[in-house]
Amino acid sequence: MHIDSADALVIGGGPAGLSAALYLARYNRSVIVFDSGHGRSTHHQVNHNYLGFPGGVPTVKIRDLGRNQLAEYEKVKLYEHKVERISGDAVSGFIAHTQEHDYTGRVVVIATGVLDHFPHFHGWEPYVGVSMFWCITCDGYESRGKNILVVGHTNDSASEAMQLHSLTDRIQLLTNSQTFEITETFQRRLANASIPVIHDKIESVEGENGQMTAVLTKGGLRLEVERLFSVQGATPETFLGENLGVMRNERGYIIIDTDQQTNVPGVLAAGDITYLHQHQVTAAVHEGAQAGSAANYFLYPPELKDD
Numbered sequence: 547m548h549i550d551s552a553d554a555l556v557i558g559g560g561p562a563g564l565s566a567a568l569y570l571a572r573y574n575r576s577v578i579v580f581d582s583g584h585g586r587s588t589h590h591q592v593n594h595n596y597l598g599f600p601g602g603v604p605t606v607k608i609r610d611l612g613r614n615q616l617a618e619y620e621k622v623k624l625y626e627h628k629v630e631r632i633s634g635d636a637v638s639g640f641i642a643h644t645q646e647h648d649y650t651g652r653v654v655v656i657a658t659g660v661l662d663h664f665p666h667f668h669g670w671e672p673y674v675g676v677s678m679f680w681c682i683t684c685d686g687y688e689s690r691g692k693n694i695l696v697v698g699h700t701n702d703s704a705s706e707a708m709q710l711h712s713l714t715d716r717i718q719l720l721t722n723s724q725t726f727e728i729t730e731t732f733q734r735r736l737a738n739a740s741i742p743v744i745h746d747k748i749e750s751v752e753g754e755n756g757q758m759t760a761v762l763t764k765g766g767l768r769l770e771v772e773r774l775f776s777v778q779g780a781t782p783e784t785f786l787g788e789n790l791g792v793m794r795n796e797r798g799y800i801i802i803d804t805d806q807q808t809n810v811p812g813v814l815a816a817g818d819i820t821y822l823h824q825h826q827v828t829a830a831v832h833e834g835a836q837a838g839s840a841a842n843y844f845l846y847p848p849e850l851k852d853d
Contacts, residue, residue: 550578550623550647550649550650551576551649551650551651552575552576552577552578552621552623552649552650552651553570553575553576553577553651553652553653553845554566554567554570554575554576554577554578554651554652554653554654554655554838554841554845555577555578555580555632555640555642555649555650555651555653555654555655556570556577556578556579556580556654556655556657557580557629557632557642557654557655557656557657557658557786558579558580558581558585558655558656558657558658558659558817559579559580559581559582559583559585559609559613559624559626560585560586560587560609560657560659560817560830561587561605561608561609561612561817561827561830561831561834562657562659562816562817562818562819562830562831562833562834562837563579563581563655563657563816563817563834564579564609564612564613564615564616564834565612565816565830565831565832565833565834565835565838566655566657566814566816566834566835566837566838566841567579567616567622567834567838568612568615568616568619568834568835568838569834569835569837569838569839569842570838570841570842571616571619571621571622573838573839573842574621575621575841575842575845576621576622577619577621577622577623578622578623578624578625578642578649578651579616579622579623579624579625580624580625580626580627580628580629580642580644580649581624581625581626582626582627582628582629583626585658585659586605586659586660586662586818586825587605587606587608587609587827588605588606588609589605589606589674589675590604590606590672590674590675590676590756591604591605591674591675591676591679591684591685592604592605592675593605593608593684593827594684594687594688595683595684595826595827595828596608596827596828597828605675605827608827625644625649627644627645627646627647628644628645629642629643629644629786630643630644630645631643631786631789632654632786632787632789632790633789633790634650635790635810635811635812636652636653636810636811636812636813636844639651639652640652640653640654640812640813642654652812652845653812653813653814653841653844653845654812654813654814655806655814655815655816655834655837655838655841656784656786656787656792656800656808656813656814656815656816656819657815657816657817657819657830657834657837658783658784658786658819659782659783659817659818659819660780660781660782660783660818660819660825661780661781661783662680662776662778662780663776663778663779663780663781664678664680664776664778665678665697665722665748665774665776665778667748667749667750667751668750669751670751672755672756673751673753673756673757673758673774675756676755676756676757677753677756677757677758677771677772677773677774678758678773678774678775678776679773679774679775679776680775680776680777680780681825682706682709682710682775683824683826684826685773685775686709686710686713687713689710689713689714689772689773689775690713690714691713691714691716692714692716692772692773693714693716693770693771693772693773694710694713694714694716694717694718694771694772694773694774694775695717695718695719695720695761695769695771695773695774695775696710696717696718696719696720696774696775696777697719697720697721697722697748697774697775697776697777697778698719698721698722698723698776698777698778699721699722699723699725699726699727699728700727700728700777701727701728701729701732702777702779703719703721703728703777703778704719704728704732704733704735704736704743705732706775706777707719707736707739707741708735708736708739708741710775711739711741715740717739717741718741718742718743718744718769719736719741719742719743719744720744720746720748720761720763720769721743721744721745721746721747722746722747722748722778723747724747726745728743744763744767744769746763746764746765746767747763747764747765748761748762748763748764749762749763749764750762751771757772758771758772758774759771759772761774780818781798782794782797782798782799782800782818782819782821783819784798784799784800784819787800787808787810787813787815790810790813791809791810792808792809792810792813792815793808793809795821797821799819799820799821800815800819800820801820802814802815802820804836805836805837805839805840806820806833806836806837806840807840807844811844812844814837814840814841815837816830816833816834816836816837817829817830817833817834818830820833
């Protein structure tokens with residue numbers, strides 16, 4: 547079996563992973579980056595929160611710019627492979643196992659992000675990032691004065707609906723679930739804000755080119771919609787850390803210290819998978835940079851460390 551090796555293995559080709567790889571490259575470390583081509587930064591949304599990009603920048607462009615930047619460093623290799631398992635430790639070395647090859651490294655940065663639970667209806671994917679979102683911080687401002695449908699059946703969805711109320715008075719909440727977990731307290735708050743709550747499920751959506759115009763429910767309702775905010779949760783993609791013994795919090799996110807280090811020596815984590823800074827591209831880039839710098843320091847021999 548073919549085996550390739552590097553100082554560092556970076557799992558994930560989004561902003562966090564690319565940032566970690568860049569910092570490691572700047573320390574003249576050899577890096578292998580694995581990008582499966584999935585994740586939030588592959589959607590169609592425009593990021594308006596990243597300083598230095600007037601008018602916003604598509605997240606896919608951030609990925610492209612990052613990959614082009616890494617191409618300037620001969621010690622960085624990027625493979626469009628999915629890592630199925632990681633084994634080993636910091637003493638004997640880590641091994642990233644893919645379907646065809648194994649890759650070895652002395653440190654690992656896990657930046658695999660989360661899997662969002664968007665409403666699934668026929669043809670749902672083109673709407674993500676165009677008129678279907680998950681983040682009020684990222685996409686709320688552009689939703690001012692529009693017809694907004696918040697989708698979710700918990701207090702979190704009720705809370706986001708009320709937060710969006712500062713941007714528009716045309717808001718409805720659709721549970722899209724058989725269960726109804728919004729407490730009476732939050733139901734009263736929604737009623738006081740004149741936000742209707744509809745306990746029904748999505749049947750289909752009307753729209754084109756990613757812009758929805760209406761949601762049709764299984765109960766026969768037609769809801770005019772310009773923006774849909776999904777508050778159905780997300781699952782952190784932490785499976786690669788599980789067999790290494792990486793600790794997670796009660797919500798399933800990887801626990802890290804201020805240097806992005808996990809409880810396992812030589813294993814770091816960055817980006818949405820840590821839930822440290824509320825899932826922002828700017829935070830992912832910061833965490834990746836921190837992880838890359840900490841990984842480089844971990845690789846120094848004892849005589850070069852000040853601790």
